[in-house]
Amino acid sequence: MPGGRQAGGEFSLIARHFTWPTPSADLGVGDDAALLRVAPGMQLAVSTDLLVEGTHFLAGTDPGRLGHKSLAVNLSDMAAMGARPRFALLALALPSVDDPWLSAFSAGMQALAGAHGAELVGGDTTRGPLSVCVTILGEVPAGQALRRDGAQVGDEVWVSGTLGDAAIGLALLTGGDVPSLDATAAAACIRRLEAPVPRVELGLALRGIASAALDVSDGFAADLGHVLERSGVGARIEVACLPTSAALAPFAGEPAVREALLAGGDDYELCFTAPASAAGDVGRAAARAGVAVTRVGRIVAGDGLVLVGSDGRSVQPARPGFDHFG
Ligand code: ADP
Ligand code: MG
Numbered sequence: 001m002p003g004g005r006q007a008g009g010e011f012s013l014i015a016r017h018f019t020w021p022t023p024s025a026d027l028g029v030g031d032d033a034a035l036l037r038v039a040p041g042m043q044l045a046v047s048t049d050l051l052v053e054g055t056h057f058l059a060g061t062d063p064g065r066l067g068h069k070s071l072a073v074n075l076s077d078m079a080a081m082g083a084r085p086r087f088a089l090l091a092l093a094l095p096s097v098d099d100p101w102l103s104a105f106s107a108g109m110q111a112l113a114g115a116h117g118a119e120l121v122g123g124d125t126t127r128g129p130l131s132v133c134v135t136i137l138g139e140v141p142a143g144q145a146l147r148r149d150g151a152q153v154g155d156e157v158w159v160s161g162t163l164g165d166a167a168i169g170l171a172l173l174t175g176g177d178v179p180s181l182d183a184t185a186a187a188a189c190i191r192r193l194e195a196p197v198p199r200v201e202l203g204l205a206l207r208g209i210a211s212a213a214l215d216v217s218d219g220f221a222a223d224l225g226h227v228l229e230r231s232g233v234g235a236r237i238e239v240a241c242l243p244t245s246a247a248l249a250p251f252a253g254e255p256a257v258r259e260a261l262l263a264g265g266d267d268y269e270l271c272f273t274a275p276a277s278a279a280g281d282v283g284r285a286a287a288r289a290g291v292a293v294t295r296v297g298r299i300v301a302g303d304g305l306v307l308v309g310s311d312g313r314s315v316q317p318a319r320p321g322f323d324h325f326g
Contacts, residue, residue: 010125013097017106018090022119025087034121036087038139045083045138045145049073053130057194058173063101065194066132067108072198073217074136075116076268079203080215082146083138085118091135093128116200146206146213146272151231155211155273155299158282160199160291162245163220164257167264169193177256185247192245196268202293205285206272213272219263221317224271225305231273234302240310243294262307262317273299 014029022028027035038044051070053059071088078085090109094102113120118136169189171178181189199215206213212231216223220242228235242261244252251257274282279295286293300306309315 009097013102014123014125016099017102018120018123018125020110020113020120022121025119025121028119028121029123034087034089036121036137041142042139043142043145045078045081045140046135047074047077047081048133048135049077050131050133059130061194063104064108067105067110068112068195070132070134071109071112071118071136072196072268074134075112075118075198075200076196076215076217078136078138079198079200080146080213080270081138081140082144082203082207082210082213083140084204085116085136085138085200087121087137088113088118089135090120090123091133092123092125093131094125095127095130116198140207144207146203146210148212148214148227148230150210151212151227151233151235151273151299152275153233153299153301154276156276156279156295157224157235157237157271157273157297157299158210158293159216159220159243159269159271159296160202160286160293161197161267161269162243162248163216163267163269164242164248164260164264165189165192165245166196166266166268167193167219167260168248168257170264170266171256171260179248179251179254179257181247181251188245188247193266196266198268199270199289199291201289202270202286202291205289206270206274206282209278209281209285210272210274213270216267216269216271218265218323219317220267220271221262221305221307222323227271227273228299228303228305231299232303234300234304234306235297236300236306236308237297238310239307239315241294241296243292243296258315259317262315
């Protein structure tokens with residue numbers, strides 16, 4: 001990139017912070033492009049996510065957590081496709097070169113990348129308002145990806161982990177409506193917001209079992225709506241079944257918590273469908289991945305999402321989900 005470059009600044013910054021081992025790339029950081037090989041019979045799953053300060057994360061967010069999250073949201077997309085993450089690219093706009101900040105950011109990202117065998121093979125670095133864009137490349141055997149368009153009438157709807165914690169974490173940090181959590185529960189919610197755990201192993205384990213999948217990033221109801229739309233089906237969800245963390249369970253009746261369960265963003269859990277006959281396989285896949293999964297409803301004919309409360313009446317979230325232009 002031309003312009004705004006200090007002599008040696010940009011390149012030594014990349015050398016100091018973003019030149020990590022890339023054992024499986026033919027060529028990693030340092031040339032005009034990386035050179036990668038894809039095994040025969042595999043498809044590349046490719047996704048990118050842009051995180052902008054003030055829009056996707058709060059100014060002053062811990063850099064280690066930001067490094068983690070910037071990659072985690074992309075790994076979550078690989079999980080949702082049933083793809084194994086292989087390579088990442090990092091495009092970074094920085095207001096200034098702050099080495100302690102960059103070290104912490106890089107360490108947070110590198111730790112998560114290492115845990116999933118993802119290698120950073122390139123990127124771009126420029127001066128500008130803080131924003132982080134990671135592109136991820138993963139591999140999946142051709143035809144085996146978990147897509148949004150495969151849900152069938154009669155399938156069961158499942159969710160991994162727990163929902164709503166990240167939205168409550170955000171409300172805690174921004175002075176929103178929150179239940180009276182103790183310090184431990186509050187910290188757990190903020191950790192869910194700032195350092196989400198991508199369900200990569202679960203996504204891999206669900207290949208050949210799930211009929212459709214996506215990751216919950218904008219809110220459960222809105223995201224499940226994408227599966228329904230792509231698959232041309234409806235769903236009936238039991239709101240009381242939505243998995244709630246130990247931190248939020250005591251407050252499950254409160255409107256702010258119910259809203260977080262249904263419409264809170266940033267959970268990065270997987271929502272997937274599978275035939276009822278595959279429930280045992282789903283359970284074994286989840287056990288192998290070390291993640292809890294919960295059955296929350298069924299796919300039905302039609303095109304709507306019906307959310308049923310414990311009294312049998314239908315409920316609607318006040319806000320369907322997060323939409324930057326909504
Ligand atoms: P070009 O001018 O060809 O775009 P750059 O000067 O932007 O090349 O980048 C030099 C090398 O450093 C390239 O291999 C690029 O992929 C890599 N790179 C740049 N920024 C980053 C970053 N933030 N993380 C990882 N690699 C980076
Ligand atoms: Mg460049």
